[in-house]
Amino acid sequence: MTVPSVDLAAPNGVKWSQPVGLFIGNEFVASSSGETIASIDPATEEVIVSVHAASAEDVDKAVKAAKTALKSPDWKLLSGSERGQLMWRLADLMEAKKELFATIEAWDNGKTYHEALEVDLVEAVAVIRYYAGFCDKYFGQVISTTHQKFAYTLRQPIGVVGQIIPWNYPLSMATWKLGPALACGNTVVLKAAEQTPLSILVLGELVKEAGFPPGVVNFINGLGKDAGSALVNHPLVDKIAFTGSTATASSIMATAAKTLKNITLESGGKSPLLVFKDADMDQAAKWSHLGIMSNQGQICTATSRILVQEEVYDDFVKRFIETVNTTSKVGHQWAEDTYQGPQVSKAQYDRVLGYIEIGKNEGAKVATGGKALSIGDKGKGYFVAPTVFTEVNPSMRIYQEEIFGPVVVILRFKTEEEAIALANDSIYGLGAAVFTKDLERAHRVSAEIESGMVWVNSSQDCDPRIPFGGVKQSGIGRELGEAGLEAYSQTKAVHVNMGNWL
Numbered sequence: 001m002t003v004p005s006v007d008l009a010a011p012n013g014v015k016w017s018q019p020v021g022l023f024i025g026n027e028f029v030a031s032s033s034g035e036t037i038a039s040i041d042p043a044t045e046e047v048i049v050s051v052h053a054a055s056a057e058d059v060d061k062a063v064k065a066a067k068t069a070l071k072s073p074d075w076k077l078l079s080g081s082e083r084g085q086l087m088w089r090l091a092d093l094m095e096a097k098k099e100l101f102a103t104i105e106a107w108d109n110g111k112t113y114h115e116a117l118e119v120d121l122v123e124a125v126a127v128i129r130y131y132a133g134f135c136d137k138y139f140g141q142v143i144s145t146t147h148q149k150f151a152y153t154l155r156q157p158i159g160v161v162g163q164i165i166p167w168n169y170p171l172s173m174a175t176w177k178l179g180p181a182l183a184c185g186n187t188v189v190l191k192a193a194e195q196t197p198l199s200i201l202v203l204g205e206l207v208k209e210a211g212f213p214p215g216v217v218n219f220i221n222g223l224g225k226d227a228g229s230a231l232v233n234h235p236l237v238d239k240i241a242f243t244g245s246t247a248t249a250s251s252i253m254a255t256a257a258k259t260l261k262n263i264t265l266e267s268g269g270k271s272p273l274l275v276f277k278d279a280d281m282d283q284a285a286k287w288s289h290l291g292i293m294s295n296q297g298q299i300c301t302a303t304s305r306i307l308v309q310e311e312v313y314d315d316f317v318k319r320f321i322e323t324v325n326t327t328s329k330v331g332h333q334w335a336e337d338t339y340q341g342p343q344v345s346k347a348q349y350d351r352v353l354g355y356i357e358i359g360k361n362e363g364a365k366v367a368t369g370g371k372a373l374s375i376g377d378k379g380k381g382y383f384v385a386p387t388v389f390t391e392v393n394p395s396m397r398i399y400q401e402e403i404f405g406p407v408v409v410i411l412r413f414k415t416e417e418e419a420i421a422l423a424n425d426s427i428y429g430l431g432a433a434v435f436t437k438d439l440e441r442a443h444r445v446s447a448e449i450e451s452g453m454v455w456v457n458s459s460q461d462c463d464p465r466i467p468f469g470g471v472k473q474s475g476i477g478r479e480l481g482e483a484g485l486e487a488y489s490q491t492k493a494v495h496v497n498m499g500n501w502l
Helices: 056-071 080-096 098-109 113-132 170-183 199-210 224-233 246-257 281-297 310-327 346-362 416-423 439-448 481-486
Strands: 022-024 027-029 036-041 046-052 149-157 160-164 187-191 217-220 239-243 262-266 272-275 305-309 365-368 387-390 407-413 433-435 489-497
Touching: 022 056, 022 199, 036 098, 056 160, 056 187, 056 217, 056 224, 080 098, 080 113, 080 170, 080 199, 098 113, 098 170, 098 199, 113 170, 160 170, 160 224, 170 187, 170 199, 170 239, 170 481, 187 224, 199 217, 224 246, 239 246, 246 262, 272 281, 272 416, 281 310, 281 407, 281 433, 305 310, 305 416, 310 365, 310 387, 310 407, 346 365, 346 407, 407 416, 416 439, 433 439
Parallel strands: 160 187, 160 239, 187 217, 239 262, 272 305, 272 433, 305 407, 387 407
Antiparallel strands: 022 027, 022 217, 036 046, 149 489, 365 387
8 A cells, every 4th residue: 555646736636546545663554444435625625535444443453563663672672762763864854745734734734835934844843853863862860869879760661652643733743742752762553533533644654654663653543432442541651642622632631541541632722812001012913813714713722712801802893893894814735825624524614603602692703704714616614704703701602612613702801800710711721812011910910821832922922842731621741841741751669778678
C-alpha cells in the first residue's frame, strides 16, 4: 500500500491507493475486518479516499508491536543523542514535503491551504525539532544526603503510549504528542480523528524513511467507539494522551482509572477575552477576530466570549463587526483570499447552525452572520457565516457551552472585579486574553483568571517552548515546553548504601 504524491500545480491532483492502510510495525497493512471509513472534502462533500478502520484486533497488533519495540535493543539501548538524530531527520523530511502535507490538511479538514502551509506545517516541524534537542538533555540527578549514602534518580519512559488526536489540527496535534513521547524513549500507538485520517499516514512513511525501528511509532484510523475504546482499554497501554471534547475526556478518564493508566487530557474551552477601556481598540478588534474566526472557529482555545468595558463597548463592537465583515471571507480552501473555509464535517456544520438557532431563541441579537452560506455553483459544502451575538447574558447556552465554530458572544462589564467574575463563570479554563495598556492591571487580571494560559494584548499565541494546557474541565496536564516531557517520563529513585550497615 502506498501513500500519495501531489501535483502542486493542482492541489486536487493528489493520488491515493484505494483504500489506504494502517501503519503498524513500519508497514502499511489492511484492517483485519476490511472495514473502511471515508475522508470527505468538506467544501464539496465528495469522498477523497477511503482508509482502513482499525478493529480491536488491529489495535491489539499495534500495541503489541509497540510493546515489542519498547523492549528491543534497537530502541531501548539507543542513546539520547541517537534518538535526537532520528527525530531531527523526521523533521527535515516533513519540511521537504510541507506542500504535500498542507494540501492534505486543507483537503480533508477544510482549513485554507495557505494557513496549513504557513502556520500548521511550520509549527509541526518546529515541535519535532524542539523535542529532538531535548533527547540527550533530559536526565536524572544526584541527590546529596549523607556521606554513607549515594542517591540518584533516573528519568525513564512510561512505556507504551496511546495517543488520540483531534481533527482541527491533525498534523500539529500529532507532533505535540509524538515529540515528547519519543524524546523520552516511549513507543506510540496514535489514532487519528475519523474526520481527518490522511496526514498521519504520510507521516508514517516518513517515520520509516527516517530510520525509526519497527513498532516505535504506529498509526491507526477508525471510529472512536471502536479503535479509540480498544486503545484506552488495552492492558499493555501504560498511558493515554487525548485531545478532544470534555465529554470524551471524561469517559477516557473513567476507563483509564480501572487500570490506573497515566493520562494527559486536553479538552474543551470557552475562553474569555477582556477588553478594558484603555486598550488599543483597533488591535483589540483585530486580535479578537483572529481569536474566534481563524480555523473556522474550530480551536479549543478560541476566545469565544468577548467581555468589553461599558465605556468602550459601542466603539469596540463597531470596529469588531467591521473587521469580521471585511476580513472573514468565506470560501473554498484553495482560494488565496479565503479566510474561513468550511466546517470540518456535516455533523459539525449542523452543530454550529443548531447553536445559532439556540442563541436566537434565547433572545440574543445577531449583529452579523447567523446563517449557512452557499459557496460556488453547486451549493455544496459546510459553510457557515461568521456570527456575532450581542445582547447576551451569562445564563445563555451560547455563553456557557462550547460551540467550536465561528460564533462569538459579546457582553458588557463595568469594573475589573465584574470582568474577572464573568471570565471565571465557566466550567472551562483553557485560555484567556486581556487587552489593556495598564501593566499592573494586565498582571493582576492574568493572575486572577482561572485558566491554564493568558495572552496579554494578543490571542492564540502558541510556541513549542511554552507549556499549553488548562484547568477545571479543560483538562489535566500540560503539553509543549519542558513541562511536556514530564508527561512522558517517570522518575526512579536509586539508594546506594555506602557503609550505613545495620
